[in-house]
Amino acid sequence: MTTPATSLTLTCLTPCCLAPPRCAVLCCAADDTSKVQSLLESKGRAAEPEFFPEPSCPFYDYKLGRLSPYGDEVYALLQHAAGQPDINGAALTEHLVGFFKGYGGRLNGTAKKLVEAWDGGARFPAAAADDSQAHAIVKVPVVVARYGGTPQLAERVEAAVRSQQNNDTAVAMGQAAAAILERVVVQGSTVGEAVAWALEPGNIPESVREQLAPYLSDTTPSLHSMVHEITKSPSCALPGALTNSLYCAATSSGYVDNVRRNLVVAGDNCSRILFGGALWAAAEGEGALPEAWKQQVPLYPELERLVDELISRREA
């Protein structure tokens, strides 16, 4: 079994979580890939879009190497999961509320709603927003690292999702994503095998399989046309973000390639990389993440410490 610690550490560090090369628009809006391309070319960085030296997202001012809002949500979940014997919805909700209240960055819509509902007296799962964006899939690597290969996985994914999104679609997408990542982490499947497995009837929730299948069997379109013309889903809405994340992962040659291809097609590269990056990091193991990338992330040692703690909580 590939150690999930590695994939988790690598996942938390994908450059999507970091100060971006350029934010043509926020992830959930439309995008402008040609602007991204010319900005990269102007600095000779077309082949190395990660850690672009001048973060230029107009929506938030994050320093280079800092996690994105999605990355910080994963960090909050990791803190909770590493510090507790179990992932518990009620306790995780309380932890997220505290984390979001003290957060110095840009709070997501669902995070704001959670804090408001909590202050109004609501608790798990009713405190969470009725929302089905990609929060559900970015949380998956932490839960798989803790429960992959155990019968508790689907239920703990549900608890993690409903702590921020009390929504059946979000839960089904999260559970499908977890089952796919578990194939790579526990069964040792390649990324391509895990995606093909998901398309066979009976392996992931049928409602999700039906939405993925039309897009994932033909691997000839470019990633740009898949994201912008075929699924027309550059945003963090599900199922589009999951479909595109799987499409990019299945058509990439490795972890670094998957990150770079996702970045340059812009839009919500963040959720696509967080989930697809986990698939590749799990497949490649310890060496997947370049040393030079780790060194640019001040939070890296802390993430590594928490991941070790998380893994030590697995029984057997």
Ligand SMILES: *[C@@H]1O[C@H](CO)[C@@H](O)[C@H](O)[C@H]1NC(C)=O
């Ligand atoms: C990638 O996602 C990040 C995080 O949300 C965002 O700030 C950035 O602008 C995106 N990058 C591109 C090239 O669109």
Ligand SMILES: *[C@@H]1O[C@H](CO)[C@@H](O)[C@H](O)[C@H]1NC(C)=O
């Ligand atoms: C939440 O944050 C992510 C970036 O981490 C961004 O892609 C997404 O658009 C945000 N969603 C909302 C509704 O603000």
Ligand SMILES: *[C@@H]1O[C@H](CO)[C@@H](O)[C@H](O)[C@H]1NC(C)=O
């Ligand atoms: C989940 O959230 C979406 C909005 O993101 C909403 O359209 C949908 O009705 C909600 N409920 C279910 C069961 O999908």
